[in-house]
Amino acid sequence: MLVTSIPLSSQQALPTDWRDLYALTKPGVMKLVVFTALCGLLAAPVMPPLVIGFTAILCIALGAGAAGALNQWYEADLDAKMRRTAKRPLPAGRMDKQTALHFGVGLSVFSVVLMELATNWLAASLLAASILFYVLVYTVWLKRRTAQNIVIGGAAGAFPPLIGWVAATGQVSLLPVLLFAIIFLWTPPHFWALSLFVRSDYAAANVPMLPVTAGVEATRRQVFLYTLPMVAAAIAPWPLGLTGAIYGIAATALSAAFLVLAVAVSRSRTTDPALMKAEKRLFAYSIFYLFALFTALVADRWLIA
Ligand code: HEM
Numbered sequence: 210m211l212v213t214s215i216p217l218s219s220q221q222a223l224p225t226d227w228r229d230l231y232a233l234t235k236p237g238v239m240k241l242v243v244f245t246a247l248c249g250l251l252a253a254p255v256m257p258p259l260v261i262g263f264t265a266i267l268c269i270a271l272g273a274g275a276a277g278a279l280n281q282w283y284e285a286d287l288d289a290k291m292r293r294t295a296k297r298p299l300p301a302g303r304m305d306k307q308t309a310l311h312f313g314v315g316l317s318v319f320s321v322v323l324m325e326l327a328t329n330w331l332a333a334s335l336l337a338a339s340i341l342f343y344v345l346v347y348t349v350w351l352k353r354r355t356a357q358n359i360v361i362g363g364a365a366g367a368f369p370p371l372i373g374w375v376a377a378t379g380q381v382s383l384l385p386v387l388l389f390a391i392i393f394l395w396t397p398p399h400f401w402a403l404s405l406f407v408r409s410d411y412a413a414a415n416v417p418m419l420p421v422t423a424g425v426e427a428t429r430r431q432v433f434l435y436t437l438p439m440v441a442a443a444i445a446p447w448p449l450g451l452t453g454a455i456y457g458i459a460a461t462a463l464s465a466a467f468l469v470l471a472v473a474v475s476r477s478r479t480t481d482p483a484l485m486k487a488e489k490r491l492f493a494y495s496i497f498y499l500f501a502l503f504t505a506l507v508a509d510r511w512l513i514a
């Protein structure tokens with residue numbers, strides 16, 4: 210009673226639970242982000258001292274988490290309208306927006322400065338660029354405006370292996386650019402497969418995701434179409450002589466399975482999310498695929514060297 214009689218502006222900030230700060234970093238998604246970064250670093254031709262390598266990966270994890278926090282700070286209104294996201298700390302009312310903003314900005318600055326001190330300016334600049342890209346280009350600019358939001362904005366999630374490589378070597382070369390391309394082309398099948406069976410959430414929140422704006426059939430076609438260049442990018446390092454047969458065979462087998470599942474999505478006809486088995490299978494496989502592909506890359510480097 211006492212609390213409700215005080216105007217909102219003069220109430221104290223909500224107490225912050227560390228578990229909510231952790232949730233703000235989107236730990237589920239970030240595991241794969243950090244794993245691909247680690248593989249980018251381990252695939253590089255020179256290894257930094259252990260403590261430097263560890264710090265570089267820590268910075269990428271903190272920077273990605275900070276970007277996730279800023280995304281949730283900006284989108285609390287949207288998250289409140291979607292079943293999948295309504296229980297997050299901000300829409301659920303467990304955290305005030307200022308705490309999320311301070312946490313996101315503080316952690317972003319800390320991660321970039323530490324990256325520069327521990328490794329090099331190029332890795333720090335790429336980390337800053339990926340945070341800015343996810344927050345400004347994807348979240349603020351594109352997400353609510355165009356169904357191409359994840360094609361362009363998804364580039365943010367493609368940076369981590371490149372940053373890992375540059376942290377180790379100080380320079381960009383062809384293999385990490387291809388790793389960037391793989392994740393860039395992987396993002397549309399990954400996300401559009403999921404968006405097909407959660408499209409009612411996006412429709413409710415008025416977010417122009419492809420199944421909402423172009424329909425289910427068109428989205429299924431796009432999933433298949435993006436899979437083709439993704440498969441080419443994934444296999445390319447082998448014929449280009451940038452990796453050996455361990456990676457080449459693994460990439461070919463993993464990509465063939467991806468293609469089979471994408472064909473199944475393109476042939477699926479149901480519009481009932483509960484029956485979208487092919488879409489659910491492809492989404493789950495997309496995550497396994499990237500984990501396995503990057504594991505094969507590192508195995509190839511370390512077993513052959
Ligand atoms: C703009 C690009 C992307 C969009 C819109 C997107 C969207 C999503 C959504 C909505 C989910 C399901 C719910 C969730 O856990 O938040 C999800 C799950 C996931 N995404 Fe993505 N994603 C994108 C890019 C990426 C990238 C670049 C990676 C990693 C390299 C990634 C890795 C994952 C993982 C590992 C999960 C499963 C999370 C879990 O099991 O808790 N995603 N993605």
Ligand SMILES: CC(C)=CCC/C(C)=C/CC/C(C)=C/COP(=O)(O)OP(=O)(O)O
Pocket residue numbers: 235238242269272273276277280294336339340343352365366368369
């Ligand atoms: C180093 C660095 C900064 C890496 C960034 C990694 C990154 C941007 C990954 C993108 C994946 C992601 C969280 C998409 C969620 O989209 P969404 O925000 O639309 O999902 P939501 O609906 O769950 O909020």
